Amino acid sequence: MTTTSVTPTRTTRRATAPGRVSRTRVPGRDGRIAHQERPRVRRNLSRVRREDILRIVGAVIAAVAATFWLTTQVLPLPGPIAFTVVAYALFLGFFVLLVSFDDNRVTVWDRVAAVVIHSAAAVLMLALVIVVVFTLMRGSEAVLHWNFWVEDLSLAGPLDPLTVGGMAHAAVGTLIMIGLSLAIAIPLGLLCAVFMAEFPSPFANIVRTVTEAMTALPSIVCGLFIYATYILVFGFDKSGFAASLAITIMILPIIIRSADVVLRLVPATLKEASLAMGSSHWRTIWHVVLPTSKSGLMTAIVLGTARGIGETSPVLLTAGYTTFFNLNPFSGPMVSLPFATFTLVKSPEPTQIARGFGAAAVLMVLVFVLFLVARIIGGKGAGVLSPRAAARARTASARAAARFDARAIVPVEPVETRPVATPPTLEERPNR
Secondary structure, three states, rough: OOOOOOOOOOOOEEEOEEEEOOOEEOOOOOEEEEEOOOOOOOOOOOOOHHHHHHHHHHHHHHHHHHHHHHHHHHHOOOOOHHHHHHHHHHEEEEEEEHHHHHOOHHHHHHHHHHHHHHHHHHHHHHHHHHHHHHHHHHHHHOOOOHHHOOOOOOOOOOOOOOOOOOHHHHHHHHHHHHHHHHHHHHHHHHHHHHHHOOOOOHHHHHHHHHHHHHOOOOOOHHHHHHHHHHHHHOOOOOOOOHHHHHHHHHHHHHHHHHHHHHHHOOOOOHHHHHOOOOHHHHHHHHHHOOOHHHHHHHHHHHHHHHHOOOOOHHHHHOOOOOOOOOOOOOOOOOOOOHHHHHOOOOOOOEEEEEEEEHHHHHHHHHHHHHHHHHHHHOOOOOOOOHHHHHHHHHHOOOOOOOHHHHHHOOOOOOOOOOOOOOOOOOOOOOOO
16 A cells, blocks of 8 residues: 655735735645745835826826816806815825725825825926916017117117117126126125034124025115115215125025035035045135035025026116116116016006016026026036046146156165174173
């Protein structure tokens, strides 16, 4: 009689939902079935899956349909804003319901937070697109003429067509004003930021507090201060330089505060390594701290430029208004693009309104170009060199290597040595 032993087969049951632990049936020594737990596999919540897109589309369709039914059959909503708010609330509810069918509570909250954040980003982007498109469409009648970019308004009256006159004088005035402001604010702002970040003291804390308070200073107050001091007290006329001083007071706290935050983010290990190599504190700041934070410092300058280039009230009080070119910022009135826009759109004439929107379009193009130049100059991170900078670094490294090699092959002069007396041996020692 022959007996055969039967070994139970291994069967696996997969988890039907995320978060559950799959178990494997493993035969024991006595033939019984033992359950062995597998390690839990974590889902990647940052990846967008096809199921998520289908859930979002389904929730949007259901929310719009439900809101339309409520508006037409149950309770009429007062306007499109109320319709959008109700539809968005229903969309979140339907989306939570769809996600909860297959996922656990943690995944549901994660997906809802991701949808809310992306919705806020989409709303901000939509608002920006609407503002830009609206401005370009209203100003396209004037912008499409070549004379708008190269002429001023000295020969153009309110009733003249758009083929006469342009905004070149306002664009030049804006560049002169913001250039003088940056020439004053960048050195002062960076020095103040380095002082607060690298030389902590009670006085530095006071300066930081004053700087943070000045970031909320209204622009009209800056214009009134320069008007009361530079124009009334000292007796100077309204000019582009006076407007530059007012803009400098506005952008200086922004540059200082942003640069201070960036400088404090530089790793302390880099500064400690420089100091350990024998560099002084100022040499460490110049060759380690500032190059490492170059991209962040350019961002701080860009933020200050964006704040100052679009201001109207300081220019209104300090620079005056003119319709012709004035390249001297210290004499005579000088107009900027924001002030020209503010003045022209108040006119009842359609041509003047079109010129005002055209000036606003030129201002947007100018800001975009300045941002692009700033990103090109300081867009690279710490340690990322351009081809020219990499070539200079290789050349400097080769010179240093050659200098070290030249020092290594210098002949060493022989040093005169004196004979060293050897101690006597045991046989040579006198017997005592």
